[in-house]
Each structure stands twice: as structure tokens, then as C-alpha cells.
Amino acid sequence: MFCTIVIVIAILYLIILCISDCDLELFLLEKFGKSPSHLKGKVVFITGASSGIGEYTAYALARFGVKLVLTARRINELERVKQKCLELSKGQLKNDDVYVLSMDVTDFSSHENYFLQAVNHFGTVDILLNNAGRSQRAAWETIELAVDKQLFDLNVFAVINLSRIAIKYFNRVGKGHVAVVSSLAGVVGAPLSGTYTGSKHAIHGYFDSLRYEKLNKNLHITLLCPGPTFTNFLKDCFTNKEGKTLNSSVRPTDRRMTAERCGYLNAVALANQTRESWMSVRPLILLTYGMVYYPNFSYWLFKILGPERVFKLRDGREEYETHKD
Ligand SMILES: NC(=O)c1ccc[n+]([C@@H]2O[C@H](COP(=O)([O-])OP(=O)(O)OC[C@H]3O[C@@H](n4cnc5c(N)ncnc54)[C@H](OP(=O)(O)O)[C@@H]3O)[C@@H](O)[C@H]2O)c1
Numbered sequence: 149m150f151c152t153i154v155i156v157i158a159i160l161y162l163i164i165l166c167i168s169d170c171d172l173e174l175f176l177l178e179k180f181g182k183s184p185s186h187l188k189g190k191v192v193f194i195t196g197a198s199s200g201i202g203e204y205t206a207y208a209l210a211r212f213g214v215k216l217v218l219t220a221r222r223i224n225e226l227e228r229v230k231q232k233c234l235e236l237s238k239g240q241l242k243n244d245d246v247y248v249l250s251m252d253v254t255d256f257s258s259h260e261n262y263f264l265q266a267v268n269h270f271g272t273v274d275i276l277l278n279n280a281g282r283s284q285r286a287a288w289e290t291i292e293l294a295v296d297k298q299l300f301d302l303n304v305f306a307v308i309n310l311s312r313i314a315i316k317y318f319n320r321v322g323k324g325h326v327a328v329v330s331s332l333a334g335v336v337g338a339p340l341s342g343t344y345t346g347s348k349h350a351i352h353g354y355f356d357s358l359r360y361e362k363l364n365k366n367l368h369i370t371l372l373c374p375g376p377t378f379t380n381f382l383k384d385c386f387t388n389k390e391g392k393t394l395n396s397s398v399r400p401t402d403r404r405m406t407a408e409r410c411g412y413l414n415a416v417a418l419a420n421q422t423r424e425s426w427m428s429v430r431p432l433i434l435l436t437y438g439m440v441y442y443p444n445f446s447y448w449l450f451k452i453l454g455p456e457r458v459f460k461l462r463d464g465r466e467e468y469e470t471h472k473d
Contacts, residue, residue, distance in 0.1 A: 165434045169405060170413055171426040177416055184212045184415035188240070191270045192418070193217040193263070195253055195310070196280030198225035200379030201329055204411030205277065206233055212415070213240030217266040217273065219251040220280065226250070244269075253280045253306035263313050272321065275418060276314040278307040279329040283381050284344035285396075286388035294390040296343045303347035308354055315358075318367055327370040327418055328355060332428060335373055336439040338462050339455065343386065352424075359423070368421040372414050375428025375436075376404040376464040403464035405429050432461065 161172065168175040192209055196202040198220035206216055210233035218226045218233075226248045233246050247269050251262050266273050281303045286295070311326050318324025333341060334348030352371060359369050378398055385394035398404060410427055417425040426433055439446040450458055460466065 165437060166430070168433060169409070169427060169429060171433060171437075173422060174413060174417060174425045174427065177420045177422065178413070181416065182419045184209060184214070184412075184419045186419045187275075187415070188213040189215065190274040191215045191217065191266070191272055192275040192277055193219070193266050193273045193314070194277045194279055195219050195251070195306075196329075197229055198222045200381060200407055201374060201377060201410050201414070202277075202279040203229050204407040205279065205329075205414040206411070207236055207408070208411040208415035209418075210234070210237045210241060210246070213237055215241065215245045215247075215270060217247045217249060217270075219249040219253075219262065221250060221252050223248065223250040253310065254301050256306065256309045259306075259310045260313050263310065263317065267317065273314065273317070273324075275325040275327060276311060277327045277329070277414075277418070278310060280306065281329065281347075282344075282384050282386055284341045284386040285382075285394050286340060286342065286386070288340075288342040290388040291343055292388060292390050295386055295388060296346075298390070299343045299386050300347055300350070303344070304350045304354075307351060315367065319365075323366040325368040325370065325418070325421060326355075327372060327414075329414070330371045330373050332373050332375045332426060332432060332436055334371070335424075335426065336436055339458055340462070370417055370422055371424045372417055373424065373426045374405065374410050375426070375432040376402070376462070377407055377410045378402070378404045379407050399465070401466065403429050429464065435461070 164172055164175055187209060192214055194202050194206055194216060197206050197218035206218060206229055209216060216233060218229055220226055230246045230248050234241055234243065247266060249262050249265065251258065282299065284299060307328055314324065314326055328351050330351050331348045333345045334352050338345045355369050355371060380397065382394050382396040382398055387394055405428060413425065413427045426436055
């Protein structure tokens with residue numbers, strides 16, 4: 149009897165992972181957990197809100213009346229996102245409830261000033277969502293060290309510095325929530341993105357360490373891990389050379405999650421204060437489970453499949469593009 153129950157649960161588990169576009173916990177929370185409406189009236193500070201995942205997470209939250217601090221470098225884009233947030237909120241948000249700040253996150257010395265501006269404007273900040281970041285396409289051994297340093301400044305040190313400021317504030321007020329848009333490349337290795345993969349893994353190391361310092365301290369930490377998503381990220385994508393961007397774009401035929409779906413799942417994860425949430429088109433969630441829980445099996449499976457198939461899965465494309473230079 150016990151064996152039958154275990155087998156049935158295992159089969160159900162496998163079926164959910166095969167049909168779901170997110171991990172099992174998030175799959176169940178989306179159906180039975182707290183809706184993002186639980187965040188209504190809270191203040192969420194988002195970096196990189198001018199496009200892509202940050203933009204669509206802002207929309208998903210605005211629909212439920214969540215107050216927003218939208219930050220990035222392109223102020224015109226932020227104003228566009230703000231107007232759409234006000235529209236989508238259907239009157240729940242007034243003009244002052246969406247606060248726009250032009251902020252370059254690599255200017256570390258400005259972080260405290262910007263965070264305090266948001267606190268002064270709203271009287272508080274409840275959630276910091278670190279989303280600003282750039283990706284990379286480059287063969288591992290050709291990457292210039294200057295690229296490693298710049299990518300870490302943006303994807304890691306900017307996140308850590310701003311989060312430390314937020315956490316000191318949360319310590320003072322007795323509660324808070326820090327979230328980071330990491331990536332499935334923060335959970336498993338992604339080929340042709342050595343520095344990017346390293347930067348997202350570093351995020352997990354930093355925040356998993358913090359998590360255990362803050363047990364029972366009313367500080368929540370959420371690592372959001374999207375797989376391939378339809379955004380414009382390939383344009384400013386780092387390469388192997390300092391100052392050289394990929395200047396490419398995703399194609400409609402790519403297999404990627406929409407930024408809208410990703411933004412909504414982010415909002416569900418934030419409302420439920422998950423520790424780590426994965427979201428991606430099939431079959432990457434199933435493969436990620438395999439790679440995390442059965443690493444030897446997965447390694448041999450990928451060896452048999454060959455690098456071309458791994459690259460295709462990583463980029464969500466049918467044809468395998470070789471890396472130039
Ligand atoms: N797209 C994917 O497939 C995917 C998958 C997994 C994880 N992610 C992660 O999702 C996050 C957002 O990426 P995305 O795909 O949405 O790309 P995106 O559309 O290019 O968005 C990147 C955002 O970061 C901001 N940003 C970049 N450099 C900045 C800086 N120095 N200071 C302030 N803001 C800066 C950009 O705003 P400005 O240019 O206006 O400053 C923009 O709002 C990144 O952390 C990325 O690693 C993306």
C-alpha cells in the first residue's frame with residue numbers, strides 16, 4: 149500500500165513537471181496560494197523596470213494596486229511604463245503611487261540616496277526587487293577579465309550593495325523582503341555564458357548565506373529564476389570583449405516564455421514569499437530538476453545528446469548558431 153502511494157505521488161509529480169512552466173511549489177501556489185492582490189498597497193522598489201522582465205513584473209503588480217518605485221537609466225521608457233501601470237491599475241493607483249527614478253545601478257555611491265528618496269516619498273519600502281542585469285554570449289576561454297569585472301559589477305555587486313542598504317532599513321523597521329531576478333543559469337551551468345552563469349551563481353551563494361543569518365528575523369529572500377524569456381536582452385548582451393555588445397535580438401520563432409507570463413509568476417512568487425522559484429518553457433523545468441537532483445545522470449544524458457542540443461535548449465532556437473570570434 150505504502151509503495152503504491154509513493155509510486156502514484158511520484159507519477160503525479162512527474163506529470164506536473166512535464167506540463168508545468170514553473171517549479172512544483174510555484175505551480176501549486178499559483179492555483180492554491182496567495183494571489184498578488186495580497187500585496188495591494190505595499191511598496192515595491194524595482195530596478196531595471198524600463199523593459200523586459202522588470203517592466204512586466206511592474207505591470208503584474210500594478211494590476212493588483214501595488215505601489216511602485218520604477219528605476220533604470222532610460223527615464224523616457226520608465227515614464228512609458230509608469231503610464232501603462234496607471235492604466236492597468238484601473239484607478240487603484242494614483243499618479244503619486246508610481247514613483248520614477250533615473251538610476252544607474254553601477255553607480256554604487258548613489259544607491260543609499262535613491263533608496264531613501266523612495267522611503268521619503270512613500271513613507272516606506274516593503275520589497276526590493278533587484279532585476280537590472282545583462283546577459284552574455286561568449287566562448288569561455290576568450291572572455292576578457294575586464295568583461296568579467298563589468299558584468300559582476302552590474303549583476304552581482306550592484307545587487308549586493310543596494311540589498312545591504314535595503315536590509316539595514318528593513319532591520320530598523322523590523323520586516324522586509326528582498327528579491328533578485330536570477331536565472332536558471334544561477335541554478336545550473338549555461339554554455340557560452342561563463343561570466344553570466346558565474347554572476348547568477350554568485351547571487352545564490354550570497355543570498356543563501358544571508359537566508360540562514362536571518363532565520364526568524366522577518367526578512368524574506370526570494371530568488372526568481374527564469375529560463376529563456378522574450379525580452380530585448382540580446383541587444384545589450386555582453387560578449388567576450390570589453391565594450392562590445394551582441395546587438396542581436398530574439399526571434400518570434402524562438403522557444404521562450406513571454407515576459408508577461410514571467411512577470412505574473414514573479415508577482416505570485418513575491419506574494420507567497422517563496423525562497424526560490426523557477427519558470428521556463430518546457431522541458432527546461434524538468435531538465436533543471438534532473439540536473440539539480442540527478443547531476444551524474446544529466447551529465448551523461450547531455451554527453452549523449454551532444455553540445456548542439458544543449459545550445460539549442462539554452463537559446464530556445466531550432467538551429468544551432470556557432471559563436472563568432
Ligand atoms: N530574458 C531572459 O531570457 C532572461 C532569463 C533569465 C534571467 N533574466 C534576467 O532578467 C533580468 C532582466 O533582463 P531582461 O531579459 O528583462 O532584459 P532587458 O529587457 O534588457 O532589461 C534589462 C533591464 O536592466 C536595466 N539595466 C541594465 N543596465 C543597467 C544599469 N547599469 N543601471 C540600471 N539599470 C540597468 C535596463 O534598463 P536601462 O537600460 O533603461 O538602464 C532594463 O530595464 C536580468 O537580470 C537578466 O539576467 C533574463
